[in-house]
Each structure stands twice: as structure tokens, then as C-alpha cells.
Amino acid sequence: MPYSGSGSVSLDGGARARRRPRGALGATALRGGRTWLTRRPSPxxxxxxxxxxxxxxxxxxxxxxxxxxxxxxxxxxxxxxxxxxxxxxxxxxxxxxxxxxxxxxxxxxxxxxxxxxxxxxxxxxxxxxxxxxxxxxxxxxxxxxxxxxxxxxxxxxxxxxxxxxxxxxxxxxxxxxxxxxxxxxxxxxxxxxxxxxxxxxxxxxxxxxxxxxxxxxxxxxxxxxxxxxxxxxxxxxxxxxxxxxxxxxxxxxxxxxxxxxxxxxxxxxxxxxxxxxxxxxxxxxxxxxxxxxxxxxxxxxxxxxxxxxxxxxxxxxxxxxxxxxxxxxxxxxxxxxxxxxxxxxxxxxxxxxxxxxxxxxxxxxxxxxxxxxxxxxxxxxxxxxxxxxxxxxxxxxxxxxxxxxxxxxxxxxxxDPVGFEQPPRPPAYAWAARHVGAGEVLLTDGYVAERALPGYGVNMAAPPWPDPALDEAARRRRYADVGAYLDPAATRAERTEIARRYGVRWLLLTRWRAVPEEAVVVDWNPRSGEVLARIAP
Structure with a gap:
């Protein structure tokens, strides 16, 4: 039976359907009947x-x-x-x-x-x-x-x-x-x-x-x-x-x-x-x-x-x-x-x-x-x-x-009395983001850093996620250039060319990576050993 939205439907002896008047709602509630105000919540x-x-x-x-x-x-x-x-x-x-x-x-x-x-x-x-x-x-x-x-x-x-x-x-x-x-x-x-x-x-x-x-x-x-x-x-x-x-x-x-x-x-x-x-x-x-x-x-x-x-x-x-x-x-x-x-x-x-x-x-x-x-x-x-x-x-x-x-x-x-495995707790990078201006480009060798810093408004030299806004082949070339920049055998001229190509102004390097001679250390994280350095113009 289609419900018209006024009143409710009850059965009288299983043969006859009749609508309860609108004014009966309050009386039903006073008598202890179940309304939307008194209905028990479901489990x-x-x-x-x-x-x-x-x-x-x-x-x-x-x-x-x-x-x-x-x-x-x-x-x-x-x-x-x-x-x-x-x-x-x-x-x-x-x-x-x-x-x-x-x-x-x-x-x-x-x-x-x-x-x-x-x-x-x-x-x-x-x-x-x-x-x-x-x-x-x-x-x-x-x-x-x-x-x-x-x-x-x-x-x-x-x-x-x-x-x-x-x-x-x-x-x-x-x-x-x-x-x-x-x-x-x-x-x-x-x-x-x-x-x-x-x-x-x-x-x-x-x-x-x-x-x-x-x-x-x-x-x-x-x-x-x-x-x-x-x-x-x-x-x-x-x-x-x-x-x-x-x-x-x-x-x-x-x-x-x-x-x-x-x-x-x-x-x-x-x-x-x-x-x-x-x-x-x-x-x-x-x-x-x-x-x-x-x-x-x-x-x-x-x-x-x-x-x-x-x-x-x-x-x-x-x-x-x-x-x-x-x-x-x-x-x-x-x-x-x-x-x-x-x-x-x-x-x-x-x-x-x-x-x-x-x-x-x-x-x-x-x-x-x-x-x-x-x-x-x-x-x-x-x-x-x-x-x-x-x-x-x-x-x-x-x-x-x-x-x-x-x-x-x-x-x-x-x-925890047992030692359950906890969810991942990556480090925060607010300490680095407060130095890097919004929209500036940063190059890093850190897996977590390259995924966290964009959330602070920092741009990455190599985007960590695929996106149709950038051709996938071009994104892979950027990753190859980042690897070439971080190669210990790279010359200063080669690093300068890569930095100029992508507008890189900042480096965030892990503790295992040496800071290039053209970069100046600005801050570091004593807990992780990561270093933030600015590339000298």
C-alpha cells in the first residue's frame, strides 16, 4: 500500500485499514505508546x-x-x-x-x-x-x-x-x-x-x-x-x-x-x-x-x-x-x-x-x-x-x-599487555616546512619525506605518486635526474644543471647522504638525522 505521508496505517481485525488522526500522536505518547521519541535505539x-x-x-x-x-x-x-x-x-x-x-x-x-x-x-x-x-x-x-x-x-x-x-x-x-x-x-x-x-x-x-x-x-x-x-x-x-x-x-x-x-x-x-x-x-x-x-x-x-x-x-x-x-x-x-x-x-x-x-x-x-x-x-x-x-x-x-x-x-x-603491532607512525616534517616557502621545490632521498612534505605546500622535484597531469614517462625521467643528482660521482656542474632544470632550491637528505658543497645546512632533525639544506644561488 503506498504511504501518503499523513498519519500511520494500522490493521483492524486483519480486514480493515484505517488512519490514525494526527492529534492522536500525543495521546499515544501519554499512554506509553512507542513513538520516535520513545522508540528504543537499535543495537x-x-x-x-x-x-x-x-x-x-x-x-x-x-x-x-x-x-x-x-x-x-x-x-x-x-x-x-x-x-x-x-x-x-x-x-x-x-x-x-x-x-x-x-x-x-x-x-x-x-x-x-x-x-x-x-x-x-x-x-x-x-x-x-x-x-x-x-x-x-x-x-x-x-x-x-x-x-x-x-x-x-x-x-x-x-x-x-x-x-x-x-x-x-x-x-x-x-x-x-x-x-x-x-x-x-x-x-x-x-x-x-x-x-x-x-x-x-x-x-x-x-x-x-x-x-x-x-x-x-x-x-x-x-x-x-x-x-x-x-x-x-x-x-x-x-x-x-x-x-x-x-x-x-x-x-x-x-x-x-x-x-x-x-x-x-x-x-x-x-x-x-x-x-x-x-x-x-x-x-x-x-x-x-x-x-x-x-x-x-x-x-x-x-x-x-x-x-x-x-x-x-x-x-x-x-x-x-x-x-x-x-x-x-x-x-x-x-x-x-x-x-x-x-x-x-x-x-x-x-x-x-x-x-x-x-x-x-x-x-x-x-x-x-x-x-x-x-x-x-x-x-x-x-x-x-x-x-x-x-x-x-x-x-x-x-x-x-x-x-x-x-x-x-x-x-x-x-x-597493551601483549605488545600488539601498532599502526605506522611516520615522523612529522613541520620542522622542515617552516623554512621552505609554499610552492618552492625540494629534492630528497627520503621515502617518507617525499610523501609528507607536499602536504605542507612544498613541491617535489620528482612527484612520488603517478598523476595524469604529468606524463608517466616524464615523471620517471625526473626520478632518474634525482638519482643522478644524488650520485656521489656527480659533479657540481651536473648537479647545478639538474637543480636549474626543475627549479630546486632545497635539499632534505637522510643521515647517510653527504651534503653537496653548494648547499648550506639550515636545520636538522636530531631524532632521524635528516638535514635540510638550501642550495646557494
């Missing part, structure tokens, strides 16, 4: 809220690392010029860089309005991205089942059932990985993906996001707007994080194939509208076109690690395969089964074709198995022998995952 609201607090505090206690410098650098470039930002990490134009997504532009606007630094906004983005992720997971699981404990178990399995080897990578939802990557655009994109899947599944089943509510409107107008809005959401995912968008599209196709019934003209037209709007949003974005998921040819080499370490990083997620198998026996068109197959096909394509950047979907490929396990174990009792065994194995897997890899993410070292 997921309570435990998910507690999880949000714990993980936010864990994220804030860890120093930003890895790709955080890149995202802070993007915000800094947008602060300088919102409409024509420079290359995120080099003294070059930034036209065509997929780093300038709607997500990043909003952060750039906030930076310009508030004066907050790029690093500060990456820190503040963590709890906001986590909120989008948690609400998306809850909504997606509720589309699959109304069991109240299913989202709680899904969250438990998605954060602990991974592997027994540590991985810190965008797109992986393990505690250790999220403690480091909460502030990254990938986390926001994954949260939007769960919302998009929930919306897609609800539309394919013929309903809206809320249980028992259908979209109504003249001549199906409300339904058309819903499909268009869904397309805009997928377009936003494409612009925010391209590898996640590939996984989102594969999951969407699986959900529609599983649940859509009756492929007549209007149905095909509505899903075509979703795809057309998604494409239009992605193409119309003024900062860049639709980029390849790899983000440049140089991304494949880095992402190859996702395949070579796949077993150690993911084997605990395979504990959900029996639950997927049970769902497949009940229905070969089960959405989680089809979604798992689609994600695995994308990952296999990346491996066979040598496009290793598609290995980024492996993090979301584990989700169908983890969610299937949660839905199976959330079923009401009595449990059969098979379900009891499955529950015991899942509990053992949770303990193994937590104790071997994930515990250090949320257990501070001061409260």
Missing part, C-alpha cells in the same frame, strides 16, 4: 556509535602517513587557487588531475573559509567519512534483512575478518587499515558505495530506502527522480575514487540482476537514466575528465602488491564462503553471490591483463562473504548443527584477526 545505533567514538580516537592518536600527504597537498593547492589548482606535488599545471574531485574541492573551500591547513582537514575528515561509512553499511544490510543484529555482525566481520598479515591500504576496511586511511577520499567513496547499493537494491525490489515506503508521484515522476538521483550518486563515486567506482558498478549490476523483475520498457528506461546521469555527472566535472582506475601507468606496479600478498591479507574473509554457498543453493540469483562473483571477475581481469590497479577492488570483494556470514548468523534460533559450527568458526576467526593484526589499531601502547 547497531548503539554499538555503531560506540565504534565511531573508539575508531575516531584511534585515528586521531596516530600520525597521518602514507597517502595522507597527497590529500593534504591537494587541499593546499586548492587553497591557493580554487579554479585552476597546480599539480598536487610538483611545480606544474594541475589540469586533468583526478585528485581534484568534488570531495577535494569542498575541502578546499573549507580551507579557504576557515584558514585550516590541509593536514588539519584530513584529520577532521576521518570521523565524517566514518559516519558516512557506518550509516551506509547499516542501510545496505537492512535492505538484505530486517534482523536487527545483522548490521552489528557485518561491521564486526568487515573490520576483523581479513588476514593475518598487516595491510594498510585504501579500500580495506580492517581496523588497522582504517585507523590510517579514515581521512582519505576512498573511505568516503566506500561509504557512498554502500548507500548506492542500498538504494539500488531497494529500487530493484520495487521499494524505497525506508521499509514499507514507496516513491509516489504523478506519472511516475517521483520514481524517475529517484533513479536520476541514484545516477548522480554513482557519478560522485566515479569522481571521488575511481577504483572504488569500478567495484560499485560491479555491485550495482549484481543487485539489479538479482532482484529486478519484469524487464519491460519503463524499467529499462529508468536504469538507463541512472547510467546516463552517472556518466553525465562524471563527464561534466570541470576539473578533469573520467580518469582510468589506475590513475596513470605508474599505479600498476604499486598495486601489484595487492595480488602477491592477497592470501595473507584476505584469507580470514573466506570463512564467509559457506554462507555464500548456502545462499547460492537457495537461489543462484542471490545478490551477495552475484556481487561476489562480479568483484572477483574484476580482480581477475586486473591480474590476467596486467592492470594491477584493479586489485583495489579486492577490499570490497571480501564484503559479500562477510555480510553473508553476518546475515546467516543473525537468523533467529533454533540453530542447526551447521550454523553452530559456522558460528564457532566465525568467532575463532574474529579472535585470530583481532589478536594477530587488528588489535594494535585500537589498543594504545600504554594499555
Amino acid at each position: 547497531y545505533v548503539v554499538l555503531g556509535g560506540l565504534f565511531w567514538v573508539v575508531l575516531t580516537l584511534a585515528y586521531w592518536r596516530v600520525s597521518p602517513c602514507c597517502d595522507s600527504g597527497r590529500y593534504a597537498a591537494v587541499i593546499e593547492r586548492l587553497r591557493w587557487d580554487l579554479w585552476h589548482p597546480a599539480h598536487p606535488t610538483a611545480d606544474l599545471p594541475g589540469a586533468g588531475s583526478p585528485a581534484y574531485s568534488p570531495y577535494a574541492v569542498v575541502q578546499g573551500v573549507v580551507a579557504r573559509l576557515t584558514g585550516l591547513s590541509g593536514w588539519a582537514l584530513v584529520e577532521l575528515a576521518g570521523p565524517l567519512n566514518l559516519l558516512v561509512l557506518l550509516t551506509g553499511v547499516g542501510r545496505f544490510v537492512r535492505v538484505l534483512t530486517p534482523r536487527p543484529w545483522a548490521p552489528v555482525l557485518a561491521l564486526l566481520f568487515m573490520t576483523l575478518l581479513w588476514g593475518t598479515e598487516r595491510i594498510v591500504w585504501s579500500g580495506h576496511l580492517g581496523l588497522m587499515s582504517m585507523t590510517t586511511t579514515l581521512g582519505h577520499p576512498s573511505t568516503f567513496a566506500i561509504g557512498l558505495t554502500f548507500w548506492a547499493w542500498a538504494w539500488t537494491g531497494a529500487r530493484a525490489r520495487g521499494g524505497g530506502l525506508s521499509r514499507g515506503v514507496r516513491y509516489v508521484g504523478p506519472s511516475g515522476l517521483g520514481s524517475a527522480w529517484a533513479y536520476a538521483g541514484l545516477g548522480a550518486l554513482y557519478g560522485l563515486i566515479v569522481l571521488t575514487h575511481q577504483v572504488t567506482a569500478v567495484a560499485a558498478a560491479a555491485g550495482a549490476v549484481a543487485l539489479v540482476a538479482a532482484w529486478q523483475r519484469g524487464w519491460w520498457g519503463p524499467v529499462v528506461g529508468r536504469w538507463a537514466l541512472t547510467g546516463a546521469v552517472a556518466l553525465a555527472v562524471a563527464v561534466a566535472w570541470p576539473y578533469h575528465g573520467v580518469p582510468a582506475p589506475a590513475g596513470g601507468a605508474g599505479g600498476d606496479g604499486t598495486h601489484r602488491l595487492l595480488y602477491t600478498g592477497m592470501v595473507g591479507h584476505l584469507w580470514l574473509a573466506l570463512l564467509g564462503l559457506p554462507a555464500l554457498w548456502a545462499r547460492a543453493r537457495r537461489s543462484p540469483r542471490d545478490p551477495l553471490v552475484l556481487m561476489f562473483g562480479a568483484q572477483c571477475l574484476v580482480a581477475a581481469y586486473g591480474w590476467v591483463g596486467g592492470h594491477y590497479a584493479y586489485g583495489g577492488v579486492l577490499g570490497l570483494a571480501a564484503v559479500p562473504a562477510q555480510v553473508a556470514l553476518a546475515v546467516e548468523l543473525a537468523a533467529p534460533r533454533p540453530w542447526g548443527r551447521g550454523r553452530r559450527v559456522l558460528g564457532a568458526v566465525a568467532a575463532a576467526g574474529v579472535c585470530v584477526g583481532f589478536l594477530t593484526v587488528q588489535a594494535g589499531a585500537v589498543v594504545p601502547r600504554s594499555l
Whole structure:
């Protein structure tokens, strides 16, 4: 029955439906009836809220690392010029860089309005991205089942059932990985993906996001707007994080194939509208076109690690395969089964074709198995022998995952009686950035330094990340020139030519590297032994 939005629907003797008058709401509340003011929160609201607090505090206690410098650098470039930002990490134009997504532009606007630094906004983005992720997971699981404990178990399995080897990578939802990557655009994109899947599944089943509510409107107008809005959401995912968008599209196709019934003209037209709007949003974005998921040819080499370490990083997620198998026996068109197959096909394509950047979907490929396990174990009792065994194995897997890899993410070292492995804690480079002017070019031999300093507004002679705004061959030539500059056999004239070619004015060298004769030491870090030197004009 379509719900018109006024009053509520009750059944009288199972034969007659009547609406309660609007004025009856207060009387019901006075009599002790349940309203939105008195309704008990679901287990997921309570435990998910507690999880949000714990993980936010864990994220804030860890120093930003890895790709955080890149995202802070993007915000800094947008602060300088919102409409024509420079290359995120080099003294070059930034036209065509997929780093300038709607997500990043909003952060750039906030930076310009508030004066907050790029690093500060990456820190503040963590709890906001986590909120989008948690609400998306809850909504997606509720589309699959109304069991109240299913989202709680899904969250438990998605954060602990991974592997027994540590991985810190965008797109992986393990505690250790999220403690480091909460502030990254990938986390926001994954949260939007769960919302998009929930919306897609609800539309394919013929309903809206809320249980028992259908979209109504003249001549199906409300339904058309819903499909268009869904397309805009997928377009936003494409612009925010391209590898996640590939996984989102594969999951969407699986959900529609599983649940859509009756492929007549209007149905095909509505899903075509979703795809057309998604494409239009992605193409119309003024900062860049639709980029390849790899983000440049140089991304494949880095992402190859996702395949070579796949077993150690993911084997605990395979504990959900029996639950997927049970769902497949009940229905070969089960959405989680089809979604798992689609994600695995994308990952296999990346491996066979040598496009290793598609290995980024492996993090979301584990989700169908983890969610299937949660839905199976959330079923009401009595449990059969098979379900009891499955529950015991899942509990053992949770303990193994937590104790071997994930515990250090949320257990501070001061409260750790065992010595869990902690998240990476790279050194900060504010001591060097206070000497280097914004936009000046620096050359370094430090792996961590070249990834952190761009977040302070410093440009690198050799950009550490591939980006379509700079041809990959040119980026490799820059790295070769940096190596030639640092070669002990290089002459002063050769070093001067390389420095002039890229406008290098600063050097940051590790303790093992001698300072060239033409450079003057300005500062040093007694903890790491790194030296900051200025090249004499």
C-alpha cells in the first residue's frame, strides 16, 4: 500500500485499514505508546556509535602517513587557487588531475573559509567519512534483512575478518587499515558505495530506502527522480575514487540482476537514466575528465602488491564462503553471490591483463562473504548443527584477526599487555616546512619525506605518486635526474644543471647522504638525522 505521508496505517481485525488522526500522536505518547521519541535505539545505533567514538580516537592518536600527504597537498593547492589548482606535488599545471574531485574541492573551500591547513582537514575528515561509512553499511544490510543484529555482525566481520598479515591500504576496511586511511577520499567513496547499493537494491525490489515506503508521484515522476538521483550518486563515486567506482558498478549490476523483475520498457528506461546521469555527472566535472582506475601507468606496479600478498591479507574473509554457498543453493540469483562473483571477475581481469590497479577492488570483494556470514548468523534460533559450527568458526576467526593484526589499531601502547603491532607512525616534517616557502621545490632521498612534505605546500622535484597531469614517462625521467643528482660521482656542474632544470632550491637528505658543497645546512632533525639544506644561488 503506498504511504501518503499523513498519519500511520494500522490493521483492524486483519480486514480493515484505517488512519490514525494526527492529534492522536500525543495521546499515544501519554499512554506509553512507542513513538520516535520513545522508540528504543537499535543495537547497531548503539554499538555503531560506540565504534565511531573508539575508531575516531584511534585515528586521531596516530600520525597521518602514507597517502595522507597527497590529500593534504591537494587541499593546499586548492587553497591557493580554487579554479585552476597546480599539480598536487610538483611545480606544474594541475589540469586533468583526478585528485581534484568534488570531495577535494569542498575541502578546499573549507580551507579557504576557515584558514585550516590541509593536514588539519584530513584529520577532521576521518570521523565524517566514518559516519558516512557506518550509516551506509547499516542501510545496505537492512535492505538484505530486517534482523536487527545483522548490521552489528557485518561491521564486526568487515573490520576483523581479513588476514593475518598487516595491510594498510585504501579500500580495506580492517581496523588497522582504517585507523590510517579514515581521512582519505576512498573511505568516503566506500561509504557512498554502500548507500548506492542500498538504494539500488531497494529500487530493484520495487521499494524505497525506508521499509514499507514507496516513491509516489504523478506519472511516475517521483520514481524517475529517484533513479536520476541514484545516477548522480554513482557519478560522485566515479569522481571521488575511481577504483572504488569500478567495484560499485560491479555491485550495482549484481543487485539489479538479482532482484529486478519484469524487464519491460519503463524499467529499462529508468536504469538507463541512472547510467546516463552517472556518466553525465562524471563527464561534466570541470576539473578533469573520467580518469582510468589506475590513475596513470605508474599505479600498476604499486598495486601489484595487492595480488602477491592477497592470501595473507584476505584469507580470514573466506570463512564467509559457506554462507555464500548456502545462499547460492537457495537461489543462484542471490545478490551477495552475484556481487561476489562480479568483484572477483574484476580482480581477475586486473591480474590476467596486467592492470594491477584493479586489485583495489579486492577490499570490497571480501564484503559479500562477510555480510553473508553476518546475515546467516543473525537468523533467529533454533540453530542447526551447521550454523553452530559456522558460528564457532566465525568467532575463532574474529579472535585470530583481532589478536594477530587488528588489535594494535585500537589498543594504545600504554594499555597493551601483549605488545600488539601498532599502526605506522611516520615522523612529522613541520620542522622542515617552516623554512621552505609554499610552492618552492625540494629534492630528497627520503621515502617518507617525499610523501609528507607536499602536504605542507612544498613541491617535489620528482612527484612520488603517478598523476595524469604529468606524463608517466616524464615523471620517471625526473626520478632518474634525482638519482643522478644524488650520485656521489656527480659533479657540481651536473648537479647545478639538474637543480636549474626543475627549479630546486632545497635539499632534505637522510643521515647517510653527504651534503653537496653548494648547499648550506639550515636545520636538522636530531631524532632521524635528516638535514635540510638550501642550495646557494
